[in-house]
Amino acid sequence: MSLLDYFKTSKTNSAKLAKERLQILVAHERSARNQPSYLPELQQELLKVIRKYVKVNQEDISVIFESDDQQETLELNIVLPEHSQT
Amino acid sequence: MARIIVVTSGKGGVGKTTTSAAIAIGLAKKGHKTAVIDFDVGLRNLDLILGCERRVVYDFVNVINEEATLNQALIRDKRCNQLFILPASQTRDKEALTQEGVGKILEELSKTFKYIVCDSPAGIERGANLAMYFADDAFVITNPEIASVRDSDRMLGILSSKSRRAENGDEPIKEYLLLSRYDPKRVKLGEMLSVEDVQDILSLHLLGVIPESQSVLNSSNSGTPVILDENSNAGQAYLDIVDRYLGEDKPHRFIDEDKKGLFGRLFRSK
Numbered sequence: 001m002s003l004l005d006y007f008k009t010s011k012t013n014s015a016k017l018a019k020e021r022l023q024i025l026v027a028h029e030r031s032a033r034n035q036p037s038y039l040p041e042l043q044q045e046l047l048k049v050i051r052k053y054v055k056v057n058q059e060d061i062s063v064i065f066e067s068d069d070q071q072e073t074l075e076l077n078i079v080l081p082e083h084s085q086t
Numbered sequence: 087m088a089r090i091i092v093v094t095s096g097k098g099g100v101g102k103t104t105t106s107a108a109i110a111i112g113l114a115k116k117g118h119k120t121a122v123i124d125f126d127v128g129l130r131n132l133d134l135i136l137g138c139e140r141r142v143v144y145d146f147v148n149v150i151n152e153e154a155t156l157n158q159a160l161i162r163d164k165r166c167n168q169l170f171i172l173p174a175s176q177t178r179d180k181e182a183l184t185q186e187g188v189g190k191i192l193e194e195l196s197k198t199f200k201y202i203v204c205d206s207p208a209g210i211e212r213g214a215n216l217a218m219y220f221a222d223d224a225f226v227i228t229n230p231e232i233a234s235v236r237d238s239d240r241m242l243g244i245l246s247s248k249s250r251r252a253e254n255g256d257e258p259i260k261e262y263l264l265l266s267r268y269d270p271k272r273v274k275l276g277e278m279l280s281v282e283d284v285q286d287i288l289s290l291h292l293l294g295v296i297p298e299s300q301s302v303l304n305s306s307n308s309g310t311p312v313i314l315d316e317n318s319n320a321g322q323a324y325l326d327i328v329d330r331y332l333g334e335d336k337p338h339r340f341i342d343e344d345k346k347g348l349f350g351r352l353f354r355s356k
Contacts, residue, residue, distance in 0.1 A: 013276035018232045019283045026239050026287055033243045 035065040046076070054080060088121075088196040091203050092221035092259075094245075096237030098208030100229045101266040104302060105324070106205035107135040108313040109225070112328030114169035118200040121160065123191075124174035125217040126207035127182055133173045136163065137309025147175035150187035156194055165314070170199075180213040188216045210244060220250050223260045223331075226290060229267045230279040235287055238263075242288065263290035264327065269298045270343045281341055294327035296320050297340040 043063045050056055060079040065072070093106045103126075110122035124132035127147060133139040138161050144154035149172070156172075163169035172191075175182065195202050206217035218224065224245050228238040245259050246252060252259075265284055272278035281295060301318035305311060313324040319340055326336050 015273065015276050015279050015283065018279055019287070022232055022235055022279075022287050025236060029236075029239065030243070 034067065039063050039065060050078060056081065088192075088199045088202045089223060090192060090196075090221050091201060091223045091225060092206055092218040093203060093225045093227065094206040094214065094218055094241050095227040095234065096208065096210065096214075096241040097229075097234045100227050100234050101296070101302075102208070102227055103132050103135050103205055104306065104312065105225065105227050105264060105266070105296075106203050107132060107311040108321075108324040109328055109331070110169055110171075110201075110203045111136075111163070111166055111311050112313050112324055113201045113203070113332075114163070114166045116328065116332065117168060119168050119170075119198065120201040120203065121170045121172060121195050121199045122203040122205060123172040123217075124205050125183070125213045126205065127174045127178055127180045127213055128176065129207065130174040130176045132171065132205050133161075134309060135306055136171055136311060138163065138171055138173075139309070142173045145173045145175040146191075147178045147182045149191055150182070150184065156191060180207070180211055183212055183216050185216060185219065189220060192220050210240070215244070215248060218245055218249055218259075221245075221259050222251075223262065225262050225264050225293065226288075227264050227266055228284060228288070230265060230269075230273070230281075230284055232279075235279065235284055238288060242290075261290055262293040262331070263288060264293050264296065266296040267298045268295045268340065270341060274343060281338075292338065293330055294323055295338060295340050296323040296327075 043061060046063070047056070047058060047061050050061065056078060060081075062077045064075040064077070066075065067073070091109070093102050093109070095102050106122055110120050114120040122132065122136075123146065124130055125146075126132070130145075133142055141161050144159035146159070148154040149156050149159045160170040160172055163171065192202060204217040204221065207213040218241075226238050226241060228234050242261060245261060249259055251257065263285065265281060268281070269278055273280045281292065285292060297319045299312075299318055299320035301315050302312050302320050305315055312318060312320045313328075315321040316325070323340055326339060329336050
């Protein structure tokens with residue numbers, strides 16, 4: 001084994017980590033790029049309305065926007081708490 | 087009609103001006119009449135890299151404001167008579183650039199020039215937006231480093247939505263990847279993103295890899311663009327890039343480590 005190989009194995013592969021982080025980040029940013037800018041506000045307002053009736057957290061409500069050549073869909077997903085009485 | 091090339095990256099310090107100067111000289115040396123424009127109003131540096139800083143009289147903003155004609159402001163390169171430089175203004179800010187003014191200048195240059203290279207400032211403010219707005223081709227300069235790759239992806243989003251071509255529904259801007267400051271040794275050690283890694287993320291057509299090279303600093307020190315240093319790796323990389331852009335089929339170089347020199351042999355058993 002050469003000296004170079006010794007250094008190679010003793011180090012963690014940081015490039016691999018960089019690539020994984022980038023892939024996640026870039027995919028996320030690309031999807032955000034194509035969606036309407038009102039989505040975060042919509043999410044906030046929906047949350048307010050729903051909270052009048054049910055106790056839900058910010059992370060329990062998701063607004064997903066998807067588009068292809070044919071159509072655009074707005075998907076709203078609310079996870080209700082197990083005991084949903086207020 | 088001229089072909090308008092924007093050299094962009096989003097992030098600063100990755101080599102936009104070095105690349106703009108190199109490819110402008112490269113294209114001009116091939117016999118194509120080429121103009122290179124510094125869009126970094128307020129932070130002009132292209133003149134330094136090209137070694138013509140003492141010949142600047144009028145600038146880009148003077149021409150936009152009709153205080154000087156285009157011919158008065160253009161500086162002819164002393165080494166290559168097919169190359170002309172339009173320097174940025176040093177005393178104004180980027181708000182001095184208007185879409186109408188820039189459009190007019192590019193249109194006038196298009197009548198007599200074959201290529202117009204737009205050296206974009208860093209960031210996504212007005213100077214950067216106007217540098218890319220009229221482009222036909224985009225050279226996206228990226229370093230194998232996470233912040234640079236992320237910013238490049240952001241620029242790709244802007245290129246595809248906020249350009250003249252996008253607004254008119256024309257054929258989109260042709261985007262090319264130039265990976266600079268590449269160090270094959272560190273890639274091999276797993277310390278640096280590889281060409282494949284960056285391409286997996288950005289999915290761009292690779293125009294060339296420019297290796298990390300001491301000659302880049304030496305060249306900027308003396309105001310002689312690195313492409314004129316034909317013995318240097320970086321100079322050769324830029325020569326290849328110009329050839330490939332002009333349609334030549336050249337194999338990529340500088341992606342793998344050099345043949346082992348003395349130092350390498352000392353550290354290797356075989």
